[in-house]
Amino acid sequence: MIVASSKPFQEIKQMLSGFKKVCVLGCGSCVTICHTGGEKQVIELAAQLRLSAKLEGREVEVIEDSTLRQCEWEFIEDIREVIQDCDAVLSIACGIGVQYMAERFPKIRVFPGLNTTFMGGPTEQGIFWERCAGCGNCILGTTGGLCPVSRCAKSLLNGPCGGSQNGKCEVSQETPCVWHQIYDQLDTQRLLATMETIVPPKDWTTGMENHPRKMILEHLVMKK
């Protein structure tokens, strides 16, 4: 899933200053699971905006809505009517949802209420970790199912660097060294010999460095 964190309220307030009618718009998918962009957060954020407006003596109307997925045209179409007389939308979807809204409703200002952080998931209650960097050429099959591209601070491909100690990454005692984990995993699977092979430089043409990337499913593309 896509993990996103809430922007500081001060920043949100600043972005929305001067707007008279604002819609706080949630998304029912990834960001609902990370407790930052779901219906509950819509209610909370809208209340916070109303309260701060009241305290500061500003006249602002704040409405609330949510859709199952802000990253699909069909779903955001349902919102057209709700937001039609709003002068700003605060989207608390990931950056994709914000852009879908901005693209579909060009006359309305759309602002991001979240910082989209990474692709990952919760590992325990309230804790989320990055798991994939979308490199476009997945190598998990050779690394025991753990991703060094996104989970090693240096995206190394040939095993742990000289800073790996006691299972921790050199950049932070809070971060496990994924290469140590890969080593243990391959050891369990009796596949340690894999780590002896030199992995050549990765072809990054499919990766983030070559954005924007595009995927085409030929069989679904409608012929013009």
Added chain:
Amino acid sequence: MIENKTDIKSGSNLEKLLRSGQFAVTAELGPPRGADRSVIEKKAALLKGYGDAFNITDCQTAVVRMSSIAAGRIVLDAGLEPIIQMTCRDRNRIAIQSDLLGAAALGAKNLLCLTGDHQKFGDHPMAKGVFDIDSIQLIQMVKILRDEKKFQSGQELKASEPRFFIGAAENPFADPFKFRAIRLAKKIAAGADFIQTQIIYNVKRFKEWMKMVTDMGLHEKTFILAGVAPLKSAGMAKHMKHNVPGMDVPDEVMDRMTAASAVKKGKEEGIRICLEVIEQIRELKGIAGVHIMAVEWEDAVPEIVQQARLYPRPMV
């Protein structure tokens, strides 16, 4: 056989000396945080004659300093042989290969291939780290440029190729411990002609690692230089132990430094410990030399080299 003199790859002083079977001494010379060449010239004058080649660090600990290649040329002008350090943190494969051509054209013959300290540790933690390739891939790239005259892309290098005596680092104190000899083997297979190890304070663990290394016969395929560094004070020892990634400073060393620092004899004790480490490892099977890293304390090097009876340096 690595001792084969006809096998010369780069013609560097360090290479010739190691291939002739003599015990080598390398030391570190850190470029300044400014554009003043006289700083390097002063350090070079201090170190001249006390080592066979000198590592010119590449923005060590991710702090901006004068380019290792530029500083290396100044060192060369001063009559010393540089080992250019090259990390993967700040350059992609295009920039690295470009710099390799430039360094070779400026007369550099030794290259140490590193992944590099993470930018988080440096003076620009907000910078974007590159890490397009890792140190093992870097070694391989330098070797293929030299021996096959091919760029990393596979395209042919039609003009003169950069010829480096290729170095790599290895840390016997990092984990998983068992992988540390395998990683060395990988670096050798990738093309490492010589190895400089992480600073040794824990001699016991270093010996265990060397045993694995020699059991695997790796010392016959590369020249291993043992890394040493004098501690200056208890404060520095503490910093090394807790803040420098991959460092192993045993309690015994900590205690000795604490006691010595209390009576303002930290420097003397640091040099003594360094000499003791050299004494304990120089005769170990598979050790081809020492690498002295006296970071921002270059004047300790002549004293250590002399007291370790490694002076004068042989001519090759």
